[in-house]
Amino acid sequence: MPTVKDNIKICMDITDDQITPDLINKLLKMHEPIVSNRYKILDDYYRGKHEILKRTIMDPEKPNHKPVSNFCSYITDTLTGFFIGKPVTYTSNNKQYLDIITQIFEANDEKAENHDLAHKASIKGQAFELVYLDEDGNICFDCLDTDSVIMVYGNDIKNMPVMAIRYYTIHDYFTDKDTTKIDVYTKTNIYHYTKNESSIIFDSAENHYFKDIPIIEYPNNRYRRGDFENIITLNDMYNLNLADIANDIAYYSNCYLILENMSGTTKDDLKVINENKTILTPENGKAYFLTKQLNDQVVNNHRNNLAEDIHKISYVPDLSKEINTNVSGAAIRQRFFNTSQVIVNKERKFKKALQTRLKLITNILNLKGYNFNYKDIEITFNQNLPINLIELSDSASKFAGIVSRKTLLSNLPFVEDVDAEMEQIRKEQSETINLDLIPDANTGGVYNE
Template identity: 35%
Template structure:
């Protein structure tokens, strides 16, 4: 999370003191174990795996049902399964090309995963060189929140002052040799070497300028509290894992039940053998010989009710529905599906507001870099849209658009905005107008050719009639001459 500090206390930001760096790193380290636990839960390293029992012979199964990964993966697919759309009435092709160069779609997926797991995400924008062409370009990478932080001033605007990225460097034996610390402010990058972090001094290795005109590290928040999507449900996840593990323990104990025997006496040494074979012996009169298994009653119905209740609470707290539920059958309409995903849609509306705020900061940094090559882009005119990745019945939407357009109750611009894959309605309307004009022009050309053909036929008929008339007049004259002669 961002660390706040008084601007005057920070001192010279171009030459930060060791005291400043140590103070900020210690602040960041205080939240390390929380982030570590969230990462472990996503990876399946959950508390049930640490359970021990006093009796080593008792069954101790450790079942992990990874709801944490399910919640995160569903949120990531729902949020950025459809790429983020950028539209503007101005020309923004330069910035879109820069995004394509760095594969921004894959980057956004990784960023949203960090947000869902940790509740916070960081991305670093830096200068990179293409190994094939040798050209320098603006690149972008996600940085693990456990090794980077942003520092802002303590005003209500929380203006970024600098960012620090630190990472251990290991030797061939796997031990930490030293730490590499990179410091980013609004004009340059300082690289330090340190024997430890949080105390001691920092040896400056190099200082290089950058051209982003701002701190090139952006902090994204998942929500106001900076909590992960499954963080509130960790206790429920633990309870579910414990219940499932104990169910298997009970089954194993039932199969491996102790056989209780009474009515006869064992020989010396048989007790140890029978104990290893799960047998017990008790003395009784000869006429009361008996053998039975010692088991406890298992009420599967009550266990199933408890399991379903825990499962329902997990999905309720995380707003992520259970897609294996019978309510999500294949014949459910798109509108019915939206109703069932209402909670997830509300969650997305909150998450997207915070994400768009960071995406706009990213646009500013890329625009600042592109200004070097005289590519001026109006960031304020760019619209950012996140579209939920939902199954959509396009046929129904098109039919509704056609009916509403024929009825004349809504403008075409509004109707076309209903289509999920339309980012720029004005551009679509312009294309439709161009197609209409081309169709009219082709019809006019076709009618013109037809008219010329018709006119040509009329001329041919007229010439033929004239020839026939001349021939008839000639024959009449010859007949008259013969009669006079």
């Protein structure tokens, strides 16, 4: 079974003038085994490339089925859906600021971007995003390949990023050669390098105006572990269970025919038996198949126990077991309690990263003459867990008049934009029906008393 290396966190105090090709090369060598072992294994297991596919059987005549039951992709897809399936919402008392941020988010398809970041972090334990200005000066942000980013943190108590390295390969189809490009980001500059077979060569440097490192890390949790790392060995055992029972069934499905007290049977006799599907036996002769009795109960119990352990350890319930439509909200919350705690921890890490994104964007906006504060934007996550709408609506009606309407609406999972919903309510309440303008059904004119 594969052993997934733990993630590493590089901490050092460094200034721009201390960045050298030798340092970059050393960091790349430290990162390479993480990419080739950790990230590759996690990516393979999500894609269904499990250890069972490498299984060999000594006897080539025996069946060698290699079924893959991919709990890893189930866990990542389910948790990501619970966590970010409903988009993050943003509110602010500064309408102008919120409108500008909303336009930037829409231009960058922010909802899809958040989902991609959460999905990558769920698989590999962390994800990265680059905030940049395009050739027209528009503020953009895009999800990066986790394998291509090295984040360096300071040694102080806050442990904030002090440098980020992004490296990627460009293939020249004319010469059929690969070139590795390296971009080093600090709080004020971007340094460009090219790596060849023997050395790293400095190309150029440029200033950026984000006032912080424009690469953002989105950790999945404090340990930067993927959501299915803890159940990989259990998933391998589950696959092995399926493979063994499938092989046994296939091996013994071609049963041996026993002809008892019929030792004189020849190959020609067997050919006639096969053609006519009939056997004429002597007085004491018997014909029957040799079969193996499979202990299905033991095998099924083992497989079911493995599945239960996988769901328990990953904190992801088995959604194939239907939830009764009449089940209470308390029962739903109890069943999804552990899942909810995982999602809450994700939210804390993700929110901090989203605030960094807002900060970087706001720094550029303020250079254009605005005076915004990124803290004026409130970020709200909307868990996409099963709920009892009847109980929720009943609770909301009981709290009416005790808490503000905005607070009530923000706690209703089907309301994505609280401000837009409140505006629609005000609009509907302000509309009045003028009876004098209603046409009379008999005369076709207006109604008059």
